Amino acid sequence: MTAPKYRFLSLGAGVQSTTVLLLAAAGKIPAFDAAIFADTGWEPPEVREHLDRLEGVAAEAGFPIRRVSAGNIRADALDPTHRFASMPLFTLGPNGEKGMAPRQC
Numbered sequence: 671m672t673a674p675k676y677r678f679l680s681l682g683a684g685v686q687s688t689t690v691l692l693l694a695a696a697g698k699i700p701a702f703d704a705a706i707f708a709d710t711g712w713e714p715p716e717v718r719e720h721l722d723r724l725e726g727v728a729a730e731a732g733f734p735i736r737r738v739s740a741g742n743i744r745a746d747a748l749d750p751t752h753r754f755a756s757m758p759l760f761t762l763g764p765n766g767e768k769g770m771a772p773r774q775c
Contacts, residue, residue, distance in 0.1 A: 695731035711742030
């Protein structure tokens, strides 16, 4: 017996992933079981409005958009209690030297 195969779209809500979602919704390419949007918690209102519209399109086509999150990337980056940055933060020293904050994934 073979395992079921699922089709997911990694939806960043930019031009490319939006186009792929719209093509699937129009039946031009195979539909997805779901589209996954990884919410950073720091998206501008326009992105949220765009996602709201896409959710309606996807729902009519028979597949959901799932918004997932692990918190707010901005709050995490600015948290003074974190010893390491969770994303690459580039620095510029007083004499113009370039660097990167210590990072731990």
